[in-house]
Amino acid sequence: MEFIQGNIASAKGAIKAGCMFFGGYPITPSTEIAEGMAKDLPKVGGYFVQMEDEIGAIASVIGAGWAGYKAMTATSGPGLSLFMENIGYAYMTETPCVIVDVQRGGPSTGQPTYASQGDMMQIRWGSHGDYEPIAFAPSSVQEMYDYTIMAFNYAEKYRVPVFVMADEVLGHMREKVRLHDDIPIINRALPEEKPCKKPFPFDKEVSEMPAFGKGYNIHVTGLTHDERGYPDVSPETHDKLVRRICNKILNNKEDIIKYEAKYIDSETIFLCYGTPSRTVKYTVESMRREGYDVGYLRLITVYPFPDEVVKNLKASKIIVPEMNLGQIVEEVMKYSKCEVVPCCKIGGDIHRPKDLMALVD
Numbered sequence: 001m002e003f004i005q006g007n008i009a010s011a012k013g014a015i016k017a018g019c020m021f022f023g024g025y026p027i028t029p030s031t032e033i034a035e036g037m038a039k040d041l042p043k044v045g046g047y048f049v050q051m052e053d054e055i056g057a058i059a060s061v062i063g064a065g066w067a068g069y070k071a072m073t074a075t076s077g078p079g080l081s082l083f084m085e086n087i088g089y090a091y092m093t094e095t096p097c098v099i100v101d102v103q104r105g106g107p108s109t110g111q112p113t114y115a116s117q118g119d120m121m122q123i124r125w126g127s128h129g130d131y132e133p134i135a136f137a138p139s140s141v142q143e144m145y146d147y148t149i150m151a152f153n154y155a156e157k158y159r160v161p162v163f164v165m166a167d168e169v170l171g172h173m174r175e176k177v178r179l180h181d182d183i184p185i186i187n188r189a190l191p192e193e194k195p196c197k198k199p200f201p202f203d204k205e206v207s208e209m210p211a212f213g214k215g216y217n218i219h220v221t222g223l224t225h226d227e228r229g230y231p232d233v234s235p236e237t238h239d240k241l242v243r244r245i246c247n248k249i250l251n252n253k254e255d256i257i258k259y260e261a262k263y264i265d266s267e268t269i270f271l272c273y274g275t276p277s278r279t280v281k282y283t284v285e286s287m288r289r290e291g292y293d294v295g296y297l298r299l300i301t302v303y304p305f306p307d308e309v310v311k312n313l314k315a316s317k318i319i320v321p322e323m324n325l326g327q328i329v330e331e332v333m334k335y336s337k338c339e340v341v342p343c344c345k346i347g348g349d350i351h352r353p354k355d356l357m358a359l360v361d
Contacts (some may be wrong), residue, residue, distance in 0.1 A: 001178050006144040007074075007171045010100050010164065011036030013148030014072050017185055019098070020046040021071040023060030025053055025079065028112040029168040030102035033074035054082035058099075062086060065095045066220060068188070068211030070152055074100040077119050078109055080126070087161055088127035089222040091245060094200070096155035096188070096209070100148065100164040102171040103323075105348055114348025115168035117274055117323040123163050124303060130242050132249035134256055135163040135303040137273040141175035146183065147300075153186040154256065158248055159206055165302065167323065169275045169350060191216065198227040202240050205248040249304055257306045263288065263295025268360050269315040271332055273299040276321040276351050283353040292360060302328065310335040319343055319359050321351050 004012070011033050014022070022037040038048045047064075051057040057073050064071035075083065080101050090097060103119050105111030123135055134154050136147040144166060151162040191199070191208040195217035199210050210216035219229040224241055226232040249256065263284065272280040277298045287294050297313070299306065310318075310332055318336055320329040321343040329342040341359050345351055 001176055003174055003176055004141065005032060005172060005174050006138075006141045006166060007032035007102065008036045009141045009145040009177050010074070010148045010166070011040065012179060013145040014098065014152065015040055015044060015046075016145075016179070016181075017070065017149040017152035018187060019070045019072050019152065020044070021049075021061065021064035021069040022046070022073065023049050023051055023057045023064065023071065024073050024075070025051050025057045027054070027076045027079045029104055029171050030074040030076050030100065032171070033100055033102070037072075054079035055086065058083040058086040058090075061097045062090050062093070062095050065097050066212050068190075068214065070096070070156070070188070072098040072100070072152075074102065076102050076104045076112075077106045077116070077122075080119055080122060084122075084126045088129060088131070090161045091127065091131040092129075092222045093220050094159040094209070094245065095161070096159050097161050098148065098151045098155055098164065099161055100166060103165065103167040105346065111348050113168065115170075115275065115323060115350065116346065116348070117165070117167060117276075117327070118346075120165065120302065120322075120324065120327040123165065130246055132246045133163060133303045134158070134160060134249065135165050135301070137165045137299060137302050138170060139274055139277040139298070141170070141173055142177050144170065145177050145179065149183045149185070153183070156186045156188050157206070158252070159209055160249065165274065167275050168348075190214065199229050200225060200241070201227050202244060205244065205251065253304050256301055256304060257309070258300040259306055259309060260298040260300060261296070264297060265314055266295035267293040267315060268295075268317045268319065269313055270294065270296040270356065271299070271310070271318050271320045272296060273302055273328065274323075276323060279351040279353060279356065280321060283356045286353065287357065287360065294360060299328075305331050307335045311337065313338070317341060317361070319356065321345070321356060323350070
């Protein structure tokens with residue numbers, strides 16, 4: 001058991017998961033993750049590189065992935081914006097990597113030292129084209145450790161970039177963390193065939209990933225490509241390729257989607273994720289002691305969005321607290337059968353119980 005900061009817990013989780021490369025660029029409020037990795041990665045034979053900017057950082061992570069390493073970076077909103085072209089490249093080339101986004105107020109440089117959840121739609125639609133992201137939203141320092149490990153596992157399992165969506169409060173908060181071994185680690189499987197004739201087979205949702213320098217003789221491109229990895233921008237090939245990239249996530253939503261629910265059959269449900277979940281849990285328990293029929297649904301996996309879970313809610317009202325002006329609430333409205341009420345808070349302050357109580361009839 002250690003008493004540590006959320007950002008440091010994430011760094012420790014990454015090393016526990018087998019991360020051997022971190023490419024980053026300092027940005028508040030995520031910099032402690034880079035500092036933690038710079039300190040601890042060399043101890044396990046890994047590599048830490050501070051790049052010239054965020055574009056170089058994500059590019060180095062993708063390159064490390066194709067060299068056979070589990071790789072990670074960390075940033076905040078402005079850096080995430082610079083990541084976006086290469087994140088699209090990672091989706092198209094099916095490159096596993098982990099991106100921790102410690103969110104801060106925006107737009108632009110905004111509030112470097114204040115919390116926000118303003119990047120939730122950016123990770124869904126920030127890069128062009130069709131793709132399906134995986135994103136986890138921790139709400140405690142323990143979960144910064146746990147979900148970073150989980151992110152690496154899903155990155156390897158589905159060969160995709162995976163996001164850990166934290167925020168300034170969570171990144172800088174200190175709590176007790178159990179650095180346990182309870183989460184099994186998924187390691188990368190290499191193809192048996194050398195050279196690898198079809199590194200991107202269309203008949204498999206997820207294939208083994210070759211590595212440069214290990215005799216596979218492969219071609220990797222961000223262009224639409226055939227099963228060999230060579231450019232083929234025909235409509236038929238593009239359709240096959242991009243549908244498979246999307247379907248390997250959509251067809252496995254039951255495996256990927258995780259959530260926490262309590263008093264789920266209540267008349268009023270708070271649907272929450274990340275740091276606001278802490279206020280929601282306190283508020284729900286307080287209000288139930290006073291006789292209110294309230295419960296909560298906490299999204300652990302924000303993407304893929306748990307649409308079926310929301311559709312099946314029996315509540316007459318869903319309240320969605322977010323530290324933005326309404327991003328995930330739009331997803332809830334899309335699938336809910338009842339009244340959906342946003343509870344938006346920006347400026348860096350977290351929700352107070354009174355903010356939530358005021359919206360319950």
